[in-house]
Amino acid sequence: MNGKSIYTSVIMAGFGGQGLMFIGKLLAYSAMKRGLHVTWIPSYGPEMRGGTANCTVVVSSEPIGSPVIQKPESLIVMNNPSLEAFEPRLKAGGLLFLNADLVTRPATRTDINVIALPANDEAVRVGEHRAANMVVFGAYVARGGILSRDDVAAGLSGLFGEKAASKLEVNMKAFDAGVKYAQAAPARA
């Protein structure tokens, strides 16, 4: 670390099965490997079966106090109910990442930055329709400025283990598609 103080919080929300929990873990794990403090908390319980699932991640250069965040600095949303639930909680000036293929209404707040991207389309285009989570994650990392592409690739292989090494490449392709999108997208939708 270069001595710069780092603190960021993000809530990631969508349907169970969309891989929100996974990209949350990927963020925390990759940041941990960089020597940062991290916490990851899932929503748990009946809402995970078919309904919405979410996780909260905090990354910090200092030991983390509260792992529970009322007003996150960023928000990743992969379905309509999650936008309903979490848009009001995003910190003013915060970043909202939307999967525009599944979120059918625009964000209503005007004091936040929205990055909407067709994550499902991009995932299909790179050859893995289940990697929409990685597309959005790419956009988040590109804007977040904490992790590098190498950090994410290392984190991914650490979490996947050897058995899924073949999945690494296509997931990183999806990630790159998201990065590209974030770099091209205007700051405000």
Next chain:
Amino acid sequence: MEKLFMTGNEAIAEAAVRAGCRYYFGYPITPQNEIPEYMVKRLPEVGGVFLQAESEIASIFMVYGAAGSGARVMTSSASPGISLKQEGISYIAAAELPCVIVNMMRGGPGLGGIQPSQSDYFQATKGGGHGDYHLFVLAPATVQEAADLCLEAFDIADRYRNPVMILGDGVLGQMMEPVSFQDRRPAADLPEKTWALTGTKGRAANVVKTLNLDPSVLEKHNLKLQEKYKRMAKEEVRVECYQVDDAEIVIAAYGTVARIAKTAIQALREKGIKAGLVRPITLYPFPYKTFADIAPKVRKILTVEMSLGQMVEDVRLAVGDKTEVCFFGRCGGIVPGYEEIVVEVEKLTAKVAR
């Protein structure tokens, strides 16, 4: 040391195995199922036994049996399941058997909910089962601390021949954080388990029982237990003081709420309000003296819990009339945000200023 990325539940399970725990008996309940899930894979690797019993009551009596034979043994559950175990816990405390019991608290009373809570404080620290007994109660606030305290819990249990409870909540159990495991062997000075049921070859039979029909003998046994609890209070109290030296307001909180309070304290200090935290790590024995010593130096103590006021009774007992003790709690599975704690402290400081 290599950092692993684990839930609190998994970290406790791994720490138990590293502490030499070779027997786990339990019955599933949210939010602690990752403990049995981990144990069912891990214990066979080290020649241990995992058994999912037919009920919580059966599992705690299996713990009674394994502990009676001198083995390191653990069970875990969450609030309603811990209530079911109380009969066995009382027996284990009466028979002075070492074991570790994990309670990942969820909202009650009754079957309640599955979200985090701290409303089993009374049950954990004051008894819960029948009779004059106490558990040794540890309250970790981070996944690392959960692992460290679980490693120690088995030593404490052996040292005092007493059941030790690790009291966490749904946040601690479900949360993932970096954790590294110390290479830790059981303490060298632990008493030998001469009382254990290991077969009578070459010696008279040991007896583990809790029935004691002679009142004078039973009273003596109770007094002996009390001596032990006094010894724990003298030797084992653990507490963290955070930014209390110049604090005008001290927050008293344990476990998950304590770490949320730390964030609140940072926010309060940025606003110029000098707040600090006293975090009991042992809930029994309770750090009465720490609170008594701090009380005259602060304007108010605010106890914050995920309950409607349980630990606050011990804080008041410690503090007496030396300062005002206030309370803020959320319950039923609601985890307070640090912003709410900030607001509560600001209300108190406004009153102080007036």
